[in-house]
Every structure is written in structure tokens, then in C-alpha cells.
Amino acid sequence: MTQSSLTLGYVPGATPAKWARIWAERQPGVPLKLCAVTAADAAAGVRAGAVDVALLRLPTDTYGLSVIPLYEETTVAVVPTDHLLTATDEITPADLDGEPTLLPLDDVVAWTEAPGNPIDHRPETTEAAIELVAAGLGVLIVPQSLARLYHRRDLTYRPIGGAPNCQVALAFPEGPPSALVDEFTGIVRGRRPGSSRGQAQPAPKRTAREKTLAKQAARAAAGKVARTPGTAKRRRP
Structure with missing residues (x-):
């Protein structure tokens, strides 16, 4: 079907x-x-x-x-716009030492030794964690696309240098x-229209010299087939 x-x-x-x-x-x-x-x-x-x-x-x-x-994706820290971490364009893991952090149940950043001090409450979703960041409860570490998806005017984010992508x-x-x-x-993967992984590739075009040599070889082969023992003419001295 x-x-x-x-x-x-x-x-x-x-x-x-x-x-x-x-x-x-x-x-x-x-x-x-x-x-x-x-x-x-x-x-x-x-x-x-x-x-x-x-x-x-x-x-x-x-x-x-x-x-x-x-x-x-780049890993970023979401913080309020007036947070001290916004003083630079990029922060380091050390900058997060001692910072309260939020770890939602749907966390997708595989960072086993992430910096910061996770708060006891774990929001169910990243979207809910964003609300808690806005309330000043802590910093949220997420992929940059999620920071953009849940953008708020009172929040911003900074890339974390050295964090796992x-x-x-x-x-x-x-x-x-x-x-x-x-x-x-x-x-x-960027495959072009009409192409196929199993499609045979066209033979490369021959150069003019290669064509000439092929013709010469063909003539030589034809001459050998035409000649049989005893039929070749002798040249006169």
C-alpha cells in the first residue's frame, strides 16, 4: 500500500x-x-x-x-534582564557557581556536573521554569532555541562558554x-532533487587527447585483425 x-x-x-x-x-x-x-x-x-x-x-x-x-545548539543561561550575569556577552561555568538554578523535569541539557545550586522545587516543564526565572527564583540552563521559544521582555540569556552543546x-x-x-x-541531508543514493554516477567525459589515443588504439587493433600470417606485403628495397 x-x-x-x-x-x-x-x-x-x-x-x-x-x-x-x-x-x-x-x-x-x-x-x-x-x-x-x-x-x-x-x-x-x-x-x-x-x-x-x-x-x-x-x-x-x-x-x-x-x-x-x-x-x-549552544547552551545558554536564562536570567532576568537586570541580572549581574548580563554584564558580559558570554559567561563561564565559574560565573554560575553559587547561583540558584532551576532544573525542570523535561531538562534536555546533558551536563552531569552543571554549575550552580539547584533549588529543591523542580518545575514540570521548561516553560514553567521560565516563569520562575522571571520571578527571580533562579537561573535556567537550556539550549538557545528554547530560550528564544519562550522569550519574554523581562528575560534575556547569555551563552555559557565551555558548556556541552x-x-x-x-x-x-x-x-x-x-x-x-x-x-x-x-x-x-541536502540531497538534490532527482538524485538517489543508489543511482549510478555518469562516466566522466574524456579529454581530446584521450579520444585521440583511443582512436589510434582502435585502428591499431583493426590492423592486427586484418593481417594474417603470410599475407603481409614486403616492401621493396
Whole structure:
């Protein structure tokens, strides 16, 4: 049965708009359905078939999935606009020593030795943690895309030099991909329209010298075939 559409799941902060636009140009008859998923449910959604492919953040449980790393996001600290950490364009982990920090239950920054002093209360979501930052309860460490997604006029953020980056990847079920999944992964990887991974490459064009040498070789071969022993003429002295 031919697949009539493709469903793409994406975690908060991921931006599939560019790839969705290219898909619409190349596959106008096949809808690409965009489905927002939580970071915790993204991989499971692919395994369960709720989405065909997903833009998610690593590390996560990728059992049963094929994963293509795409890009890395800068890790930043979200703070009120009047916070002391806004005095410089970039901060260091040492700048966060002693700072109260918020660690939401959906935290996606894999930083086991993150600086700061986590407060006891853990908000359920990053969006809820943003509200607590605005209330002055602490600093929030997140990928830059999430800081932009939940932007508020009373908050800002600063990149943390030396912090681990956040990896964004494309995930789909293990095994040979369907034609539509293969098409989408090709778009994400920058594959040109009409190209195929298994398509034979055209033979390189020969130079003028190579063509001349080939013709000479062909004539020489034809002369050898035409001559048989005892039939060659002798030249007169």
C-alpha cells in the first residue's frame, strides 16, 4: 500500500519549516504533517508509529531507531534582564557557581556536573521554569532555541562558554526506510532533487587527447585483425 502522507514530530525549539517548504516543492501531492511532541515522548512516538520521523534532542533512548545527527545548539543561561550575569556577552561555568538554578523535569541539557545550586522545587516543564526565572527564583540552563521559544521582555540569556552543546538529530525506525522517509532524510541531508543514493554516477567525459589515443588504439587493433600470417606485403628495397 502506498503511503499517502508523512508525519514529522518535532520537539520544542526545533524548526522544521525549511525542510517542510522544500518537501512541499518536491512532493506537492504528499502532505507533510507536522506534529509537536515533548522531548520525553519523541523517540517513543517514532517507535509506536505515532510519527514517521522525529526531530529530537540527544541523548535519549534511541533503541530501535536509526539516528542522523543534524546540528548542535549552544547552551545558554536564562536570567532576568537586570541580572549581574548580563554584564558580559558570554559567561563561564565559574560565573554560575553559587547561583540558584532551576532544573525542570523535561531538562534536555546533558551536563552531569552543571554549575550552580539547584533549588529543591523542580518545575514540570521548561516553560514553567521560565516563569520562575522571571520571578527571580533562579537561573535556567537550556539550549538557545528554547530560550528564544519562550522569550519574554523581562528575560534575556547569555551563552555559557565551555558548556556541552545540545545535539539535535533526526530519528526514524530501524531497517530499510520507506520511500517517503528516504525522501525526507535526503532533503535534510541536502540531497538534490532527482538524485538517489543508489543511482549510478555518469562516466566522466574524456579529454581530446584521450579520444585521440583511443582512436589510434582502435585502428591499431583493426590492423592486427586484418593481417594474417603470410599475407603481409614486403616492401621493396
